[in-house]
Structure formats: structure tokens, C-alpha cells
Amino acid sequence: MTEPAGKTPTTAKGEATGAFLLRTAAAVFAERGYRATTQNDLIAASGLTKGAFYFYFRSKRDLALAVIADQHGRWLVRVRDRVLTQPTPTAQFRALVPAMLDLVATEPQAWSITRLTRELALDDTIADEVRAPTLQWIVVVADLVRRGQAAGELRTDLDPHQLATVLVGAFDGLKDLTDILQLDQPAFAQHVRTLAALVELALVTT
Amino acid sequence: MTEPAGKTPTTAKGEATGAFLLRTAAAVFAERGYRATTQNDLIAASGLTKGAFYFYFRSKRDLALAVIADQHGRWLVRVRDRVLTQPTPTAQFRALVPAMLDLVATEPQAWSITRLTRELALDDTIADEVRAPTLQWIVVVADLVRRGQAAGELRTDLDPHQLATVLVGAFDGLKDLTDILQLDQPAFAQHVRTLAALVELALVTT
Amino acid sequence: MTEPAGKTPTTAKGEATGAFLLRTAAAVFAERGYRATTQNDLIAASGLTKGAFYFYFRSKRDLALAVIADQHGRWLVRVRDRVLTQPTPTAQFRALVPAMLDLVATEPQAWSITRLTRELALDDTIADEVRAPTLQWIVVVADLVRRGQAAGELRTDLDPHQLATVLVGAFDGLKDLTDILQLDQPAFAQHVRTLAALVELALVTT
Amino acid sequence: MTEPAGKTPTTAKGEATGAFLLRTAAAVFAERGYRATTQNDLIAASGLTKGAFYFYFRSKRDLALAVIADQHGRWLVRVRDRVLTQPTPTAQFRALVPAMLDLVATEPQAWSITRLTRELALDDTIADEVRAPTLQWIVVVADLVRRGQAAGELRTDLDPHQLATVLVGAFDGLKDLTDILQLDQPAFAQHVRTLAALVELALVTT
């Protein structure tokens, strides 16, 4: 949707190239961050030429937006699918944190996509493409909460969307904090588990 | 000897100018962010000249670091003092969130200092000056938690430092989320209160 | 991967332009020296644009280093080839000074390349690129000495490498002196011949 | 003589301050080199204020020229006096190299004054103040040679001034080489001794 720029590729090969660009760009962005990555970095990493690059993405920004949409979407699906294997709403809710930790641990780029989102948000205008993925996460989490509440297993005096926003914000905030304080992955995981414990204690009515 | 130059004003007037630069710079950074702010912006906003700037700060980065240290320090003191007017540890702990919300509401720059910290952290090397303020917040919060636990009013099976890190990270994460999703202050306040409620439910043993 | 960019031209034309930049830059550096030469000088002299320059060399320093390597290498080969036309080691050794004088007389830039080397060495860090050419000269001269000694024509109680270092240092020192005292080429040539006479008297065993 | 700039100090205190500035400036120049030293560095090192500094020396360049004249003069006298303690001309000539090595070993700034000279020579115009000291060295050495020849102890078919120029140039060239190749003092001393041996072998008759 909302093809960011460039001519929409019409051939199968063109689409494959587009996907390829998204993947290599994601790796480069993950390594260097958005700002520190130049067009030439991306072009060199892709192996294409400048001309070809501009055929697919009109600018670095467009490419980054596409990367965010692509990665976010894939991970969202992956986490949700894994969570939904749990039988009960509460079990699903509980599975959320491990699923996300696992994602972050296994996909190196999953860590830095948030950073990419933030760097883009620093840019002049915040495009819908930047907000959409974050909103989707909130919606997914809110759904889990809502179902848990409906099942009578979660405290109902807290608004699901509010709660979901807090959880998503806290998760990303801890990622940032980990970067800023230069902590390691285990420390991050521990913090997230503490967050999860907090939620568990507060929400789960036994 | 032969310091790298910059600051260390010796007269009262010099100190006043230094502080003035710090404040005007904080305002400009708050409005535009670090990267989008140019030296010329800062110079124009201060009303001084390029030379005067160089006299006090060798670089934009130095200035930003000084701004962070200055603002963070002042707010830390202010919040802590206000919190400490409360009689009991738990009351102090409860006063934390309102105090921070109040700070953010009254001091426009308090909002964006975190953003400034993040932007600087994106830079090649994360200086200690960038990390220190965040660490101090965590320490202060951890102290409050610790005292509450000692008073037998807060659940003791959670590590104070862990918990403090989570709270600080969550708070900053919600600020970021507010920016990214372009929410307004009341929405942010509501989210923070939800976070506080979560903590209250989980921690306070009655 | 993702080289720091700059050069590595792939086509013949690209290579030609690179070489052209190297030559024009050498001329400008020779005339004005490193520091006094601005990027704009180089760009104007080349007739190309800023972008083209950046395409080939990331920085003024890189360009200067490349100039040094290029020129030094070519001259080294030229002098050595000429020297090696002589039949005996001693004759080769004796041909060295005339060959270098001739080089300096015919290639205006050969004179100032040493100056360029020195100016770059004044920079914070002395790169290997700066040292390498000088070391190569020493090695070449040392080889000539060694062969002369092996042929029983040169005094053997002096270390070849030591001697070569002294000769190279003296040669460059005389160039510098010529500049500082604002002497002319004939005066320089005379000094070098005096140096050669000194060496001849001291070394050649008859 | 030829007071470089500023008002000629008229009081004894003024003269003392001028001498003090020369010494501290020499130390700073020796440490950082000419170019890398800023006015503020010099002013800070002197402990004076900007105003006072400009009272004595109109610019960095003037100060550097004065430093060169001052240091060069002192060392010239020192070396010559030491050399002249030797009984015969040849002994005096032989004492020259040890005297200079000793000077360089004991006075750290003696090493870098040549470098300072060269850096200044790179500047737009080569002032007489830059050339004079070097010329004086040559004259002194030439005198020694001339006396040795008159005494019948040194080969007379080489022009004393020529020879002196070569020796001075070679000595300075070896200093430069030492810097460029990042050699240490012992290596430098060894090279200079090799140079001396060369001269000894070539010149001393008998």
C-alpha cells in the first residue's frame, strides 16, 4: 500500500529486486543507523548502480520508510502467530514478552528497527509510514489485553489501549536505555522480565 | 595546562553569559532537536556572536552536553526536593510521578531533554556526559524504592535498581511514543498515570 | 565491503581522470605547498567540479597522500632504471647523484614532493603512506651501496642502510636549505656535488 | 636586534617579560609545532592576558621569529664556545658533531627549532629572521673548516662554505628524517655519527 515512491515495479524481477533492496538496506541501516548511512552506502551494499537505485526508491528516506513497514509487518505477524499458539488469553498475554525477547535475540535487525523509526521521526515531518507500525503493535497488544479481560483473567479497570501503549512504550524505552547506557542483551532481557513481572502482579487476578 | 579552551569563566558576568547561552541553547534544541539545530540558529537565538560562542563552547556537541548536564541536574534536584516533602517512603514514591508530570508540564525543555540525549547517543561515541544524567535518575528512583521496601511498605522481591531502570526507561519511552504518534500532553499524562497505577498495584503491599 | 568510497575507478576513462587529478594536484601542491593549497585551488586547477573530486578522493589529505605515492613511485623507478644502465656497482653508485639532479632539474614537481611529505608529516598522525616512499629510497640506495661493497669497490666498514639514510637525509636537507635560503638550482646542484665528492672520497677504495 | 614588532619595551620589567614570553613560547612551539599552536595556547601558557601579549608581539608569527632568533643565537654561542676549547683546528672541527648532539640531547627545544624554522618558511614570505640563524650556523662551520685547512690538517680542494652548507643541510635533513620515520634519538645520533665518519674519512689528510 501507499507505494512510497519510484515507479511501481511491474515485473516479477522488479519486485524481487525491490525486496532485495529492502533486505540489504535493512542490514546497513541496522549496522550504521539511518543518519550515518549514505545513499552510496546503500547503493554499494545493494550492488546496484545509482540509476537503478533511484528507479526503485526516490530517496534514502523512502527506502527507510519501506524498510520499516516491511520489517515491522513481518515481525508483527511472527510474534502474533507465536502468541496465538497459546490456549488461553492469559497464556497468550504471558507469551508476549518471551516472544518479543526471542525475536530481538534472533533477528539482529529487530533491535535496531526501533532506532530507525526514531531517527526518522527526528526528521522534519513524521510520515504515517513511521507511525503505522508502532500503532499496529499497540493494537495487537491491546487485543490481547482485551481478550484476557473478557475471559475474566485480567483486571478490567484498566483501559486495554492505554495499557498496551504503556507496554509498547516501555519496551521501546528499555531498548533505548540499553543503547544509551551501553548495557548488554542479558541486562535488557532482565529489565523486560522485570517489566513483565510488574504487569503480571498488577493485572492477573487470581 | 593549556586547556582545550572553552568556558571556565572567571568573572560574574562571564558566568552569567555562560548560563544564558546554556538556557537559550536548551530552548532552541528543545524546539528543533540537536541535529536540525545549526550553530547559526544557536548564535541567532542567543544574540551573541560566533566568537562569543566559541569562547564558551568549542563545539555544538560540547554545548549540547553542557545543556544536558545543566538541565538534568536542575530537574533532578527539583523533583527530589519536592518528593522529599512527603512524610513516608511510600508517599514519596507516589509523589514521584506527579512531580515528574508537573515538571514536564511546566518546563517545556524538560520534555525534550531526553530527545537531546538520544540524538547525542546516536553519535559515534557515547560520552559519559550523556549517560551520567540518566544514571542519576535511576539511582534516585532506586533509592526511593529501597526506602519504601525498608519501611515495609513496598514489595521486596523486586530489585530496586532493576525496577528503577524499568520505570525510567518506561517514562522516557512514553515520551518518545508521544512524539512519534504525535499525541498531546494530556494523553501522555494519562499514559504515565496508567504506568503509575500498574506500579502501585504491583508493589504496594497492603 | 562498503569501502569508504573514493576512487577505484573501473573504466579506462575513470582511471585517466584519476591520474589527471593526481598530476594537476601535484602541480598545485608543488607551487603552493600543502597547507596553502585549498580545495578550491585544486578544483579550479583541474577544471572539474567539487563532486568529481569527492568522487575520487575523500579529502585533501587523501589526495596528497596519493600524489606522494604516485610521484615517488614513478621517480624511484626512473632513477633506478637509469642507474642500472651502468656496468659496475661503483659506476651505478656514482650515477645516482647525477640521476637525481637530472630528475629534479627536469621534473619541477620532483623538487617539492619532499616538501609535501614534510607538511603532511606535520599533521597529527604520520601515516605509513607518508613514510613508505622515503623508506623505499633508502632501501634502493642501500642496495647500491651493498652491491658496491660486495664488488670490493666500496669501503665495507660502513653500514649500507646507515649510509643510505644519511645520503637521503642529506639530499632532502639540502633541498630544504635551498628553499629556506632562497638559493637557486645551480647552487643546489653544486651543494649536492660537494656531498657526492665527500662520499666519493670517503668510500671509494682505490 | 630588529625588534620584530610591538612597541619596544622600555622598562627593565618589560624586557624581562619579553624574555619570559620567548621562553614559554619556545616550549609551546616545541611541543606542538608552529601551526598547531594557537595564540590562545601561547597566551595561556604565558599566564598573561591577550592585551599584554599583543603589547609585546603583534602576532604569532612575530613571536615565532623572535623565538627562533633567540634560541638559535644562544645555541650558536654555546656550541661555538664549547668547540673552541679544543686546542687545534681539527680537534675543534671534530668536536662540532658531539657538541651538537649534546645540545640536541640536553635541550629539548633545540630539536624542534629547526622544525619551527621550516614551518615558518612554509608561510607566505620567508623573512630574513628565518634565514639569518641558519646562515650563521653555516658561517660558523665554514670558519672551522677554513681554519682546519689553513692549519694544513684538512683537505683544501673543497670550498669551506660549500662544505659547511652541506653539513648543516645534512644535519637538519637527518633531524627531519628522524621525525618523518619516527626514529628515536639513538638512531639519530648514530646517523649523525655516520655522517661525521664520512666527513672525517674524506677530509682529514693523513
Place this chain on the structure above:
DNA sequence: ACGAACGGGACCTCCCGTTTAT
């Protein structure tokens, strides 16, 4: 005489998005 502030010039770096030959 001192610290503060002036006022501005010069330079290098960075890199974008485009056009031109082949």
C-alpha cells in the same frame, strides 16, 4: 591591564539528486 565579547573570513567536509557520455 584584564576578561568578555566582537565580527567575520576562510576552509574543509559531506553528500544529495541529476545529467552526460558510452
Place this chain on the structure above:
DNA sequence: ATAAACGGGAGGTCCCGTTCGT
């Protein structure tokens, strides 16, 4: 389509020599 070259703007740094109140 590819490499080469365009063409330029924006920004940060550096620091000089001076002037201004005190």
C-alpha cells in the same frame, strides 16, 4: 543502464586581531 561527472548548498570548525567596559 552504467560509471563518471555535475553543481552546488549547507554546516561545522577554527581562530585571528580588536574593541569594550571595568
